[in-house]
Amino acid sequence: MSETQHKPFPFDVFEKEWQDKWAAEKTYRTPNPGDADFDPSKPKYFVLDMFPYPSGAGLHVGHPEGYTATDILGRYKRMNGFNVLHPMGWDAFGLPAEQYAIKTGQHPRITTEANTKNFKEQLQRLGFAYDWDREVNTTDPEYVRWTQWIFLQLYNSYYCDDCQKAKPISELEAKGWTQEQIDDVRLAFIHEAPVNWSPSMGTVLANEEVEEWKAKGETVERRPLRQWMLRITKYAERLIDDLEPLDWPDSIKALQRNWIGKSEGAEVVFDVEGNDITVFTTRPDTLFGATYMVLAPEHPLVSEITTTENKERVEAYIKTCASKSDMDRGLDKEKTGEPTGAFAINPVNGEKIPVWIADYVMMGYGSGAIMAVPAHDERDFAFAKKFDLSIIQVVQPKGDTDWQGYTDHGTAVNSGFLDGLSTWDAKAKMIDWLESENKGSRKIQYKLRDWLFSRQRYWGEPFPLLWDKETGQHSALPESELPLLQPEMEDFKPTGDPRGPLLNAKDWINYSETCTRETNTMPQWAGSCWYYMRYCDPSNTDRFISKESEQYWGGEDAFVDLYVGGTEHAVLHLLYARFWHKVLHDLGHLDSVEPFKKLVNQGLILGEDGQKMSKSLGNVVNPDDVVRDYGADSLRLYEMFMGPLEQVKPWQMKGVEGVSRFLAKVWRLQEKLSTDAKPSKALLKVLHETIKKVGEDIEKLSFNTAISQMMICTKAFQDNEGGVPAAELTTFLKVLNPFAPHLTEEINLQLGHTELLSEQTWPAYDEQLMIESEATIIIQVNGKLRAKLIVPKDISKDELEALALADENVIKQTEGKTLRKVIVIPGKLVNIVAN
């Protein structure tokens, strides 16, 4: 549609007017506990969108999908007497702004501010009922202050294994622990480990970022570096357990469980040339079948146990492995490895078994060492075949399955005291034996690793930490010195030094005679880990959230009532936020144990060609264009009408025209307005059905069916004899208001009402008006539809059966057949079985 063309209703005029009015009058301001206009008798409803990264590209059509859904729900809840918190903010730290700054010399703060301004204008053009007074930006110094404060909470606590919660470090100091001992248990700690270092970008990358940047031509290598880590692994069990009561999609729960990766088994200690090497196994019942042992190439004892004859080859092998990332290791399934020349003693039978190193064993999982049971493990089997190692059966499969490479449960054989036991019992018995002999113990192992929390970037929160030049000891910056902002710098290009670009800010680094500052910065996740809480009390200068606000908005078990966003955050963001929330809970800063009670993932919107929208495919739909041509209400309505919120669905511009046509019909209802128009019974019936269905559908987030019902209702208005009755139209406008706020307010105003629709109560429906005196009964013969009867609603079963059997079509169909059975469901159907 071109701009010169006739617009079916003047959205281009009134949408802007209403947006300006809402902004000027702060229509959607949400009062906080303590405010003069706060009403504590109202229940709260906190509905949250995943806040966007304000990229230079601006809003895409995926953003308004979730935002419209939460907006409709929020508006609906408000009309139903809830105190609704529906805020918006900016996840504004991030690599793109920094990369752009490096290229153009423009400071990332400038770029970020411009992008944020643009995003906000775009969102405001869509008429969302956000309380903009609560806007939050992760790069604001006042926000950074509390992100850093939370980091210090982690830094200053440890995980108490006995009470299963985080506790302050001060308790350990009181007990006389040494600095070194304390540093070993902090929830934020220093760790030297091989990480993904990108020389071309000058930063460390998370595992999941590696492929993405490599594809863009950046180089990435493995390199051992000293990094800040967060001890999320201590929370593994709770992160799994507390998932259970949450109202989240099963798929997301499964994804998180999978990511945490809990396995139950045992640790077994092997004697290797006088050293104790511990392995983890989920199958202690197969210990008699362990014919060799494998260490990860990075295992610390490799050099010690390797014999002189094998040294050269082993070292060469370690070198090749070091150059491969975990990802590359996975790609090459062909088994490789080298014997160390050393032997281990199998504790259960005293057998001498060879010790190998191979890259199919990872240092990062378990103890970096395994006992190999080639008969009953796929990988060990392949390895043993390739290197001609012995294979001993210790499990007898069920049925006549071949035991070689059989990995399932069965019966223990060739296993001494386990013989004849089921795998289940054999596991238990072996663990008992190991524990009694002091050669191992029951063990639960997780895939989850500690969180690599430091980045070598400029545009992120600096760590509020100091290093003593003399002792090399780190310590926390006093809280009074927060926020610690990055210094103004002209040049923050990567230096090649893994300490990051802040190293060049010489004055800034030098904190005092004796101390220098930490130069690493936090990852983008930091700000998004707790933003939902800041919305509740965005300008508090004493605390990240006041106790009062937390208790009103935060709820008892979980903080946010509904969280809507994309699946891309299914694991990391949601897991990290849950972790921080639990730490803050443990330390007594929060009542609730979980951040998000209900989670909904909106489905991706594809291009018209059914493919993912991308610049290169030229199938990107710009929401600004849609708003210009059809109006914000049409965009909102279309995105909700496309299909179920959670589903992946393709864009269809014709579909936008369809909903736009619907809104135009609603607009034209006022032309048919008539003071003496009376609503027909049919109109009243549909109207009340609509009130009921739309309300229920909004609660279920089933917006497409709600809209379809409103289309039916509009038709009923058009068909009402004598014109459109004003009172009923006003009721309908209230129902449509959460979906199309501009259009409905405008018509409402034209009807002469001065009160905003959005500030009124959701209409009640009258069941009486929906009841019909007659029912349409389906008449089936052998399950096939043969007739329909319109009968009084309260007709008896016998009468109905008689009527059905008397129907001429039924008689025709049953002619010459014997009547076997007649099923009568009153008010619904009659099925005649005959053959």
Added chain:
RNA sequence: GCCGGUGUGGCGGAAUUGGUAGACGCGUCCGACUCAAAAUCGGAUUCCUAUGGAGUGUGGGUUCGAUUCCCACCGCCGGUACCA
């Protein structure tokens, strides 16, 4: 491989506890209005060898009756992958 999701007209999608398959919208076709067109309004629209028959990915099962419940497959989408 494993985990999760999903499969319904030409298209997006509806369908309560098992009870009219295809609501609503798009597209298409026909008609009204118009000199004409757009817009608007009304009607039709699952398929077929059509007074009937078939039909919700495929094949079975339970049932008077299955898109819905059970079993076994197949396709597509997402996640994950040598995790011991």
